[in-house]
Amino acid sequence: MKLNERYDKLGIGYSARRKPDPRIHRAISAALSGARSVLNVGAGTGSYESTHVPTLAVEPSFRMIEQRGNKDNVVQASAESLPFRDGVVDSVLAVLTLHHWNDIDRGLKECARTSRGAVTLLTWDPESPGFWLTQEYFPEILELDRKIFPSIEQLRQCLGPIEVKPVEIPADCTDGFLGAYWHRPEAYLSESVRSGMSSFARVGDLDGGLQQLRRDMVTGVWQRAHRKLQSLETCDLGYRLVRTKAH
Numbered sequence: 094m095k096l097n098e099r100y101d102k103l104g105i106g107y108s109a110r111r112k113p114d115p116r117i118h119r120a121i122s123a124a125l126s127g128a129r130s131v132l133n134v135g136a137g138t139g140s141y142e143s144t145h146v147p148t149l150a151v152e153p154s155f156r157m158i159e160q161r162g163n164k165d166n167v168v169q170a171s172a173e174s175l176p177f178r179d180g181v182v183d184s185v186l187a188v189l190t191l192h193h194w195n196d197i198d199r200g201l202k203e204c205a206r207t208s209r210g211a212v213t214l215l216t217w218d219p220e221s222p223g224f225w226l227t228q229e230y231f232p233e234i235l236e237l238d239r240k241i242f243p244s245i246e247q248l249r250q251c252l253g254p255i256e257v258k259p260v261e262i263p264a265d266c267t268d269g270f271l272g273a274y275w276h277r278p279e280a281y282l283s284e285s286v287r288s289g290m291s292s293f294a295r296v297g298d299l300d301g302g303l304q305q306l307r308r309d310m311v312t313g314v315w316q317r318a319h320r321k322l323q324s325l326e327t328c329d330l331g332y333r334l335v336r337t338k339a340h
């Protein structure tokens with residue numbers, strides 16, 4: 094696959110479906126606090142970039158770049174080969190992108206090389222159990238995600254000592270990634286919602302899972318099985334904020 098091929102297709106309409114969530118944004122900003130310059134790797138359309146801190150962005154896909162508000166700070170490149178000198182910024186950030194990289198170890202080493210301080214990642218822990226959507230309706234997504242997301246141990250081996258914090262996903266999360274609609278199951282029946290989630294594009298036939306979910310919602314099976322979820326405001330689905338300890 095060429096540098097940017099996958100997201101040149103997948104990224105159509107991304108900025109409309111994947112609006113940065115303010116609570117997740119706060120958690121990321123807190124992890125970056127003190128940094129006077131940031132490099133956002135796999136930056137996409139610029140979600141979670143600060144307007145106060147000078148930020149450089151790296152993104153391979155022109156489709157994502159064309160949807161950015163700020164195009165002046167972006168370089169078309171890949172994590173595996175960052176076109177910057179060592180220690181170019183105070184801090185490097187990578188949000189929900191590692192699982193798309195061709196060589197995660199090499200990309201992480203590049204992140205560490207270009208940061209004078211910490212590397213901060215938002216990712217999903219493949220040792221987490223998943224959630225009702227992937228456990229009950231699309232186990233093939235869970236199986237695939239467990240292969241493509243790096244383990245916490247892999248991150249530790251590449252980056253050295255790290256802090257790992259759960260990022261609970263709000264029930265009304267505005268960023269339409271896979272877990273965003275855990276409280277709004279009907280959303281997964283919408284093709285437009287699913288088209289903002291790369292996991293659905295990676296697996297083949299979705300009809301069986303979708304039909305089952307539709308049936309379970311109409312008959313009340315889903316509601317009965319997931320009564321406990323309905324009163325929750327946030328849920329831990331396995332998303333993790335990972336930050337290297339200062340070096």
Ligand SMILES: C[S@@+](CC[C@H](N)C(=O)[O-])C[C@H]1O[C@@H](n2cnc3c(N)ncnc32)[C@H](O)[C@@H]1O
Nearest residue numbers: 100135136137140154171172188190193194195
């Ligand atoms: C799910 S999007 C996340 C974008 C953004 N970080 C966000 O939070 O909205 C994943 C991004 O990773 C980018 N990507 C894919 N392969 C990459 C690579 N090898 N190096 C850097 N970014 C890559 C894709 O083009 C896409 O923009």
